[in-house]
Amino acid sequence: MTDPTTRVHDLDETELLARIFPLLPTGPAVVVGPGDDAAVVRAPDGRFVVTTDVLVQDRHFRRDWSTGYDVGRRAAVQNLADVAAMGAHATSLVVSLVVPGDLEVDWVTGLARGLAEASAPAAVVGGDLSGGDAVVVSVTVHGDLAGRDPVLRSGARPGDVVAHAGTLGTSAAGLDLLTCGAAEPRDGAPDGGGPLHPYVSAYLRPRSPLAAGPAAAAAGATAMLDVSDGLLRDAGRLARAGGVTLDIARSDLGPDVVALLPAAVQVSVTTGDDGDPDRALRWVLAGGEDHGLLATFPAHVAATGLPAPFRPIGVVTTADDAPTVLLDGEQPDVAPGWDHFRP
Numbered sequence: 306m307t308d309p310t311t312r313v314h315d316l317d318e319t320e321l322l323a324r325i326f327p328l329l330p331t332g333p334a335v336v337v338g339p340g341d342d343a344a345v346v347r348a349p350d351g352r353f354v355v356t357t358d359v360l361v362q363d364r365h366f367r368r369d370w371s372t373g374y375d376v377g378r379r380a381a382v383q384n385l386a387d388v389a390a391m392g393a394h395a396t397s398l399v400v401s402l403v404v405p406g407d408l409e410v411d412w413v414t415g416l417a418r419g420l421a422e423a424s425a426p427a428a429v430v431g432g433d434l435s436g437g438d439a440v441v442v443s444v445t446v447h448g449d450l451a452g453r454d455p456v457l458r459s460g461a462r463p464g465d466v467v468a469h470a471g472t473l474g475t476s477a478a479g480l481d482l483l484t485c486g487a488a489e490p491r492d493g494a495p496d497g498g499g500p501l502h503p504y505v506s507a508y509l510r511p512r513s514p515l516a517a518g519p520a521a522a523a524a525g526a527t528a529m530l531d532v533s534d535g536l537l538r539d540a541g542r543l544a545r546a547g548g549v550t551l552d553i554a555r556s557d558l559g560p561d562v563v564a565l566l567p568a569a570v571q572v573s574v575t576t577g578d579d580g581d582p583d584r585a586l587r588w589v590l591a592g593g594e595d596h597g598l599l600a601t602f603p604a605h606v607a608a609t610g611l612p613a614p615f616r617p618i619g620v621v622t623t624a625d626d627a628p629t630v631l632l633d634g635e636q637p638d639v640a641p642g643w644d645h646f647r648p
Protein backbone atom coordinates (compact mmCIF):
# COMPACT_ATOMS: atom_id res chain seq x y z
CA MET A 306 0.00 0.00 0.00
CA THR A 307 1.24 3.47 -0.87
CA ASP A 308 1.63 5.92 2.00
CA PRO A 309 -1.61 7.93 1.45
CA THR A 310 0.28 11.22 1.84
CA THR A 311 2.63 10.45 -1.11
CA ARG A 312 2.08 12.89 -3.98
CA VAL A 313 2.84 12.43 -7.68
CA HIS A 314 5.73 14.90 -7.43
CA ASP A 315 7.34 12.73 -4.74
CA LEU A 316 8.01 10.09 -7.45
CA ASP A 317 9.64 10.23 -10.84
CA GLU A 318 7.83 8.96 -13.95
CA THR A 319 9.39 5.50 -13.76
CA GLU A 320 8.33 5.10 -10.14
CA LEU A 321 4.79 6.27 -10.89
CA LEU A 322 4.51 3.83 -13.81
CA ALA A 323 5.79 1.04 -11.55
CA ARG A 324 2.76 1.70 -9.30
CA ILE A 325 0.36 1.59 -12.26
CA PHE A 326 1.65 -1.37 -14.31
CA PRO A 327 0.88 -4.15 -11.76
CA LEU A 328 -2.73 -2.94 -11.54
CA LEU A 329 -3.46 -3.25 -15.26
CA PRO A 330 -5.24 -6.33 -16.60
CA THR A 331 -3.50 -8.44 -19.22
CA GLY A 332 -4.93 -11.12 -21.47
CA PRO A 333 -4.26 -13.56 -24.27
CA ALA A 334 -4.35 -10.73 -26.84
CA VAL A 335 -1.29 -9.02 -25.33
CA VAL A 336 2.02 -9.74 -27.10
CA VAL A 337 3.92 -6.76 -25.66
CA GLY A 338 2.27 -4.96 -22.74
CA PRO A 339 3.06 -1.65 -21.02
CA GLY A 340 6.71 -0.60 -20.83
CA ASP A 341 7.86 -0.24 -24.42
CA ASP A 342 7.19 2.53 -26.97
CA ALA A 343 4.00 0.81 -28.04
CA ALA A 344 2.07 -2.28 -27.15
CA VAL A 345 1.66 -5.20 -29.54
CA VAL A 346 -1.75 -6.79 -29.60
CA ARG A 347 -2.73 -10.05 -31.26
CA ALA A 348 -5.72 -9.77 -33.54
CA PRO A 349 -7.54 -12.84 -34.88
CA ASP A 350 -5.81 -12.29 -38.22
CA GLY A 351 -2.42 -11.12 -36.94
CA ARG A 352 -0.88 -8.54 -34.62
CA PHE A 353 -0.90 -4.78 -34.45
CA VAL A 354 1.01 -2.08 -32.64
CA VAL A 355 -0.81 0.56 -30.60
CA THR A 356 0.49 3.58 -28.71
CA THR A 357 -0.85 6.84 -27.28
CA ASP A 358 0.74 10.16 -26.31
CA VAL A 359 -0.71 13.44 -25.13
CA LEU A 360 0.19 17.11 -25.68
CA VAL A 361 -0.83 19.58 -22.98
CA GLN A 362 -0.98 23.35 -23.40
CA ASP A 363 1.75 25.18 -21.46
CA ARG A 364 3.52 21.88 -20.78
CA HIS A 365 4.36 20.79 -24.33
CA PHE A 366 3.37 23.89 -26.31
CA ARG A 367 2.31 27.49 -25.84
CA ARG A 368 -0.55 28.92 -27.84
CA ASP A 369 1.32 32.18 -28.38
CA TRP A 370 4.07 30.12 -30.11
CA SER A 371 2.26 27.19 -31.72
CA THR A 372 -0.63 27.40 -34.17
CA GLY A 373 -3.23 24.65 -34.25
CA TYR A 374 -1.48 23.37 -37.37
CA ASP A 375 1.84 23.08 -35.49
CA VAL A 376 0.22 21.21 -32.60
CA GLY A 377 -1.53 18.86 -35.02
CA ARG A 378 1.74 18.01 -36.76
CA ARG A 379 3.50 17.54 -33.47
CA ALA A 380 0.75 15.37 -31.98
CA ALA A 381 0.97 13.09 -35.01
CA VAL A 382 4.76 12.91 -35.16
CA GLN A 383 5.34 12.15 -31.48
CA ASN A 384 2.98 9.18 -31.84
CA LEU A 385 4.15 8.02 -35.27
CA ALA A 386 7.70 7.96 -33.88
CA ASP A 387 6.62 5.47 -31.20
CA VAL A 388 5.19 3.19 -33.88
CA ALA A 389 8.38 3.55 -35.96
CA ALA A 390 10.43 2.74 -32.85
CA MET A 391 8.79 -0.69 -32.77
CA GLY A 392 9.81 -1.25 -36.39
CA ALA A 393 6.26 -0.74 -37.62
CA HIS A 394 4.48 1.68 -39.91
CA ALA A 395 1.31 3.51 -38.89
CA THR A 396 -2.02 2.49 -40.34
CA SER A 397 -4.61 4.55 -38.46
CA LEU A 398 -4.96 7.20 -35.77
CA VAL A 399 -7.69 8.40 -33.40
CA VAL A 400 -7.46 11.81 -31.77
CA SER A 401 -9.04 13.16 -28.57
CA LEU A 402 -9.30 16.92 -28.23
CA VAL A 403 -9.99 19.03 -25.16
CA VAL A 404 -10.48 22.70 -26.06
CA PRO A 405 -11.81 25.82 -24.31
CA GLY A 406 -15.03 27.20 -25.81
CA ASP A 407 -13.45 30.56 -26.71
CA LEU A 408 -10.75 28.93 -28.90
CA GLU A 409 -10.94 30.02 -32.56
CA VAL A 410 -12.49 27.35 -34.81
CA ASP A 411 -9.61 28.04 -37.21
CA TRP A 412 -7.19 26.80 -34.57
CA VAL A 413 -9.08 23.50 -34.38
CA THR A 414 -9.33 23.04 -38.15
CA GLY A 415 -5.64 23.96 -38.39
CA LEU A 416 -4.92 21.17 -35.93
CA ALA A 417 -6.93 18.72 -38.03
CA ARG A 418 -4.96 19.80 -41.13
CA GLY A 419 -1.59 19.46 -39.40
CA LEU A 420 -2.54 16.07 -38.01
CA ALA A 421 -3.72 14.90 -41.43
CA GLU A 422 -0.62 16.12 -43.29
CA ALA A 423 1.83 14.59 -40.82
CA SER A 424 -0.09 11.29 -40.61
CA ALA A 425 -0.44 10.58 -44.33
CA PRO A 426 -0.62 7.92 -45.67
CA ALA A 427 -2.09 6.63 -42.36
CA ALA A 428 -5.81 7.36 -41.89
CA VAL A 429 -7.34 9.39 -39.07
CA VAL A 430 -10.38 7.32 -38.17
CA GLY A 431 -12.01 9.05 -35.20
CA GLY A 432 -11.53 10.57 -31.81
CA ASP A 433 -13.28 12.40 -29.03
CA LEU A 434 -14.08 15.99 -28.14
CA SER A 435 -14.50 17.72 -24.79
CA GLY A 436 -14.41 21.22 -23.37
CA GLY A 437 -11.84 22.20 -20.78
CA ASP A 438 -9.73 25.08 -19.49
CA ALA A 439 -6.65 24.28 -21.58
CA VAL A 440 -6.00 22.53 -24.89
CA VAL A 441 -5.13 18.85 -24.55
CA VAL A 442 -4.52 16.67 -27.61
CA SER A 443 -4.31 12.93 -27.18
CA VAL A 444 -3.51 10.74 -30.17
CA THR A 445 -3.59 6.98 -30.43
CA VAL A 446 -1.88 5.29 -33.37
CA HIS A 447 -2.12 1.73 -34.67
CA GLY A 448 0.74 0.23 -36.61
CA ASP A 449 1.56 -2.76 -38.77
CA LEU A 450 4.71 -4.84 -38.24
CA ALA A 451 4.56 -6.23 -41.79
CA GLY A 452 5.12 -9.73 -40.43
CA ARG A 453 8.34 -8.88 -38.58
CA ASP A 454 8.90 -9.18 -34.85
CA PRO A 455 8.70 -5.90 -32.92
CA VAL A 456 12.02 -4.26 -31.99
CA LEU A 457 11.84 -3.91 -28.21
CA ARG A 458 13.72 -1.64 -25.82
CA SER A 459 15.20 -4.69 -24.14
CA GLY A 460 17.24 -6.34 -26.90
CA ALA A 461 20.62 -4.53 -26.75
CA ARG A 462 23.55 -6.90 -26.23
CA PRO A 463 27.24 -6.29 -25.42
CA GLY A 464 29.17 -5.82 -28.66
CA ASP A 465 26.24 -4.12 -30.43
CA VAL A 466 26.71 -0.72 -32.03
CA VAL A 467 24.56 2.18 -30.78
CA ALA A 468 23.16 4.23 -33.65
CA HIS A 469 20.91 7.25 -34.09
CA ALA A 470 18.77 8.45 -36.99
CA GLY A 471 17.50 12.02 -37.09
CA THR A 472 18.42 15.24 -35.35
CA LEU A 473 19.63 15.73 -31.77
CA GLY A 474 19.19 18.92 -29.77
CA THR A 475 17.49 21.01 -32.46
CA SER A 476 14.08 21.10 -30.78
CA ALA A 477 15.63 22.07 -27.44
CA ALA A 478 17.62 24.81 -29.19
CA GLY A 479 14.40 26.14 -30.75
CA LEU A 480 12.63 26.06 -27.40
CA ASP A 481 15.46 28.00 -25.70
CA LEU A 482 15.64 30.52 -28.56
CA LEU A 483 11.91 31.18 -28.16
CA THR A 484 12.03 31.22 -24.36
CA CYS A 485 14.77 33.85 -24.21
CA GLY A 486 13.30 35.92 -27.05
CA ALA A 487 16.21 35.39 -29.46
CA ALA A 488 13.77 34.07 -32.07
CA GLU A 489 10.20 34.94 -32.88
CA PRO A 490 7.87 31.96 -33.22
CA ARG A 491 6.47 32.80 -36.62
CA ASP A 492 8.56 35.45 -38.29
CA GLY A 493 5.68 35.84 -40.73
CA ALA A 494 5.69 32.18 -41.72
CA PRO A 495 2.21 31.00 -42.67
CA ASP A 496 0.80 27.63 -41.61
CA GLY A 497 1.90 24.80 -43.79
CA GLY A 498 5.12 26.40 -44.99
CA GLY A 499 7.28 29.47 -44.92
CA PRO A 500 10.73 30.17 -43.58
CA LEU A 501 10.45 29.34 -39.89
CA HIS A 502 13.79 29.52 -38.08
CA PRO A 503 15.10 25.95 -38.57
CA TYR A 504 15.38 25.16 -34.84
CA VAL A 505 12.10 26.87 -34.01
CA SER A 506 10.62 24.69 -36.74
CA ALA A 507 12.25 21.62 -35.17
CA TYR A 508 10.48 22.47 -31.90
CA LEU A 509 7.12 23.51 -33.37
CA ARG A 510 6.99 20.84 -36.10
CA PRO A 511 9.48 18.05 -35.32
CA ARG A 512 10.43 15.68 -38.13
CA SER A 513 11.08 12.07 -37.25
CA PRO A 514 12.78 9.70 -39.73
CA LEU A 515 9.79 7.38 -39.60
CA ALA A 516 10.81 5.09 -42.46
CA ALA A 517 14.07 4.33 -40.63
CA GLY A 518 12.10 2.37 -38.01
CA PRO A 519 10.93 -0.47 -40.27
CA ALA A 520 14.30 -0.28 -42.10
CA ALA A 521 16.12 -0.81 -38.79
CA ALA A 522 13.87 -3.77 -37.97
CA ALA A 523 14.53 -5.31 -41.38
CA ALA A 524 18.28 -4.81 -40.93
CA GLY A 525 18.25 -6.69 -37.59
CA ALA A 526 18.18 -3.89 -34.98
CA THR A 527 18.29 -5.48 -31.52
CA ALA A 528 16.64 -2.61 -29.60
CA MET A 529 15.09 0.74 -30.46
CA LEU A 530 13.20 3.72 -29.08
CA ASP A 531 12.49 7.28 -30.12
CA VAL A 532 14.27 10.08 -28.30
CA SER A 533 11.50 12.09 -26.64
CA ASP A 534 12.99 12.98 -23.26
CA GLY A 535 16.71 13.40 -24.07
CA LEU A 536 19.42 11.17 -25.54
CA LEU A 537 20.91 10.29 -22.15
CA ARG A 538 17.56 9.66 -20.47
CA ASP A 539 16.23 7.53 -23.33
CA ALA A 540 19.55 5.70 -23.78
CA GLY A 541 19.24 4.92 -20.05
CA ARG A 542 15.90 3.27 -20.80
CA LEU A 543 17.55 1.01 -23.41
CA ALA A 544 20.38 0.26 -20.96
CA ARG A 545 18.06 -0.70 -18.09
CA ALA A 546 15.69 -2.70 -20.30
CA GLY A 547 18.60 -4.68 -21.77
CA GLY A 548 20.69 -4.96 -18.58
CA VAL A 549 23.64 -3.42 -20.45
CA THR A 550 25.71 -0.25 -20.56
CA LEU A 551 25.56 2.14 -23.53
CA ASP A 552 28.83 4.00 -24.06
CA ILE A 553 28.26 7.04 -26.27
CA ALA A 554 31.26 8.52 -28.11
CA ARG A 555 31.43 12.28 -27.73
CA SER A 556 33.28 12.61 -31.04
CA ASP A 557 30.31 11.08 -32.90
CA LEU A 558 28.12 13.88 -31.53
CA GLY A 559 30.66 16.57 -32.47
CA PRO A 560 28.94 17.66 -35.70
CA ASP A 561 25.58 17.97 -33.91
CA VAL A 562 27.13 20.13 -31.20
CA VAL A 563 29.09 22.30 -33.64
CA ALA A 564 25.98 22.93 -35.73
CA LEU A 565 24.18 24.26 -32.64
CA LEU A 566 27.00 26.53 -31.41
CA PRO A 567 25.73 29.66 -33.22
CA ALA A 568 22.28 29.19 -31.65
CA ALA A 569 23.92 28.72 -28.24
CA VAL A 570 25.82 31.99 -28.73
CA GLN A 571 22.54 33.69 -29.75
CA VAL A 572 20.94 32.54 -26.48
CA SER A 573 23.96 33.80 -24.52
CA VAL A 574 23.90 37.19 -26.24
CA THR A 575 20.15 37.57 -25.72
CA THR A 576 20.15 36.52 -22.08
CA GLY A 577 23.34 38.47 -21.35
CA ASP A 578 25.07 35.54 -19.69
CA ASP A 579 28.81 35.19 -20.15
CA GLY A 580 28.43 32.36 -22.61
CA ASP A 581 27.75 28.82 -21.47
CA PRO A 582 30.31 26.56 -23.21
CA ASP A 583 28.19 23.44 -22.65
CA ARG A 584 24.78 24.71 -23.77
CA ALA A 585 24.96 23.14 -27.24
CA LEU A 586 26.28 19.87 -25.78
CA ARG A 587 23.44 19.85 -23.25
CA TRP A 588 20.88 20.33 -26.04
CA VAL A 589 22.32 17.33 -27.88
CA LEU A 590 22.64 15.07 -24.83
CA ALA A 591 19.49 16.00 -22.95
CA GLY A 592 17.21 17.98 -25.28
CA GLY A 593 14.54 15.49 -26.32
CA GLU A 594 11.50 16.13 -28.55
CA ASP A 595 13.42 15.69 -31.83
CA HIS A 596 11.95 12.16 -32.00
CA GLY A 597 14.96 10.67 -33.74
CA LEU A 598 15.38 6.91 -33.45
CA LEU A 599 18.00 5.43 -31.13
CA ALA A 600 18.76 1.79 -31.92
CA THR A 601 21.33 -0.91 -31.35
CA PHE A 602 22.59 -3.18 -34.13
CA PRO A 603 24.81 -6.27 -34.10
CA ALA A 604 28.42 -5.33 -35.00
CA HIS A 605 28.27 -7.32 -38.27
CA VAL A 606 25.29 -5.26 -39.43
CA ALA A 607 27.11 -2.03 -38.60
CA ALA A 608 30.21 -3.32 -40.44
CA THR A 609 28.28 -3.93 -43.64
CA GLY A 610 26.35 -0.65 -43.42
CA LEU A 611 23.61 0.70 -41.17
CA PRO A 612 20.27 1.47 -42.80
CA ALA A 613 20.03 5.16 -43.77
CA PRO A 614 20.02 7.58 -42.05
CA PHE A 615 21.37 5.74 -38.97
CA ARG A 616 24.91 6.61 -37.93
CA PRO A 617 26.97 5.05 -35.15
CA ILE A 618 27.22 7.02 -31.89
CA GLY A 619 28.56 4.41 -29.45
CA VAL A 620 28.80 0.82 -28.34
CA VAL A 621 26.98 -1.53 -25.99
CA THR A 622 29.08 -3.04 -23.22
CA THR A 623 28.45 -5.34 -20.30
CA ALA A 624 26.92 -3.62 -17.30
CA ASP A 625 29.67 -3.86 -14.67
CA ASP A 626 27.55 -2.55 -11.89
CA ALA A 627 24.06 -1.28 -12.71
CA PRO A 628 23.04 -0.72 -16.36
CA THR A 629 23.95 2.83 -17.27
CA VAL A 630 24.88 5.30 -20.00
CA LEU A 631 28.46 6.51 -20.29
CA LEU A 632 30.02 9.29 -22.34
CA ASP A 633 33.51 8.28 -23.49
CA GLY A 634 33.56 5.65 -20.73
CA GLU A 635 32.61 8.07 -17.96
CA GLN A 636 29.45 9.05 -16.13
CA PRO A 637 28.13 12.15 -17.96
CA ASP A 638 28.13 15.32 -15.92
CA VAL A 639 24.81 16.48 -17.44
CA ALA A 640 21.18 16.21 -16.27
CA PRO A 641 19.92 13.42 -18.57
CA GLY A 642 16.70 15.00 -19.81
CA TRP A 643 13.03 15.53 -19.17
CA ASP A 644 10.90 14.03 -16.42
CA HIS A 645 7.39 15.45 -15.99
CA PHE A 646 7.50 15.23 -12.24
CA ARG A 647 11.15 16.18 -11.69
CA PRO A 648 11.49 19.24 -13.96
Ligand SMILES: Nc1ncnc2c1ncn2[C@@H]1O[C@H](COP(=O)(O)OP(=O)(O)OP(=O)(O)O)[C@@H](O)[C@H]1O
Pocket residue numbers: 322325326329338339340341342343344357358383387531533534
Ligand atom coordinates in the same frame (compact mmCIF):
# COMPACT_ATOMS: atom_id res chain seq x y z
N1 LIG B 1 -0.95 5.93 -17.54
C1 LIG B 1 -0.39 4.83 -18.05
N2 LIG B 1 -0.99 3.62 -17.89
C2 LIG B 1 -0.43 2.51 -18.44
N3 LIG B 1 0.73 2.48 -19.11
C3 LIG B 1 1.36 3.65 -19.28
C4 LIG B 1 0.85 4.88 -18.76
N4 LIG B 1 1.72 5.88 -19.09
C5 LIG B 1 2.71 5.31 -19.79
N5 LIG B 1 2.51 3.96 -19.90
C6 LIG B 1 3.37 3.00 -20.58
O1 LIG B 1 4.71 3.18 -20.07
C7 LIG B 1 5.67 3.02 -21.11
C8 LIG B 1 6.58 4.26 -21.14
O2 LIG B 1 5.80 5.40 -21.41
P1 LIG B 1 6.46 6.73 -21.95
O3 LIG B 1 5.33 7.70 -22.15
O4 LIG B 1 7.59 7.12 -21.06
O5 LIG B 1 7.08 6.27 -23.35
P2 LIG B 1 7.08 7.06 -24.71
O6 LIG B 1 5.67 7.37 -25.10
O7 LIG B 1 7.91 6.27 -25.65
O8 LIG B 1 7.85 8.41 -24.33
P3 LIG B 1 7.32 9.93 -24.40
O9 LIG B 1 5.94 9.98 -23.77
O10 LIG B 1 8.35 10.66 -23.63
O11 LIG B 1 7.28 10.27 -25.87
C9 LIG B 1 4.88 2.81 -22.39
O12 LIG B 1 4.83 1.41 -22.63
C10 LIG B 1 3.47 3.30 -22.07
O13 LIG B 1 2.47 2.61 -22.79
Ligand SMILES: Cc1ncc(C[n+]2csc(CCOP(=O)(O)O)c2C)c(N)n1
Pocket residue numbers: 358359363364365366367383480533534592593594643
Ligand atom coordinates in the same frame (compact mmCIF):
# COMPACT_ATOMS: atom_id res chain seq x y z
C1 LIG C 1 6.24 25.39 -23.52
C2 LIG C 1 7.20 24.22 -23.36
N1 LIG C 1 8.00 24.14 -22.28
C3 LIG C 1 8.85 23.10 -22.11
C4 LIG C 1 8.93 22.12 -23.06
C5 LIG C 1 9.91 20.98 -22.91
N2 LIG C 1 9.29 19.67 -22.74
C6 LIG C 1 8.00 19.50 -22.38
S1 LIG C 1 7.58 17.88 -22.32
C7 LIG C 1 9.13 17.39 -22.81
C8 LIG C 1 9.51 15.93 -22.98
C9 LIG C 1 8.64 15.19 -23.95
O1 LIG C 1 7.30 15.13 -23.51
P1 LIG C 1 6.58 13.72 -23.23
O2 LIG C 1 7.46 12.95 -22.31
O3 LIG C 1 5.25 14.04 -22.60
O4 LIG C 1 6.44 13.07 -24.58
C10 LIG C 1 9.96 18.49 -22.97
C11 LIG C 1 11.39 18.45 -23.37
C12 LIG C 1 8.06 22.23 -24.16
N3 LIG C 1 8.05 21.31 -25.13
N4 LIG C 1 7.22 23.29 -24.30
Ligand SMILES: [Mg+2]
Pocket residue numbers: 342386387390530531532533
Ligand atom coordinates in the same frame (compact mmCIF):
# COMPACT_ATOMS: atom_id res chain seq x y z
MG1 LIG D 1 8.87 6.71 -27.32
Ligand SMILES: [Mg+2]
Pocket residue numbers: 357358359
Ligand atom coordinates in the same frame (compact mmCIF):
# COMPACT_ATOMS: atom_id res chain seq x y z
MG1 LIG E 1 4.44 8.47 -23.86
Ligand SMILES: [Mg+2]
Pocket residue numbers: 533534643
Ligand atom coordinates in the same frame (compact mmCIF):
# COMPACT_ATOMS: atom_id res chain seq x y z
MG1 LIG F 1 8.45 11.39 -21.81
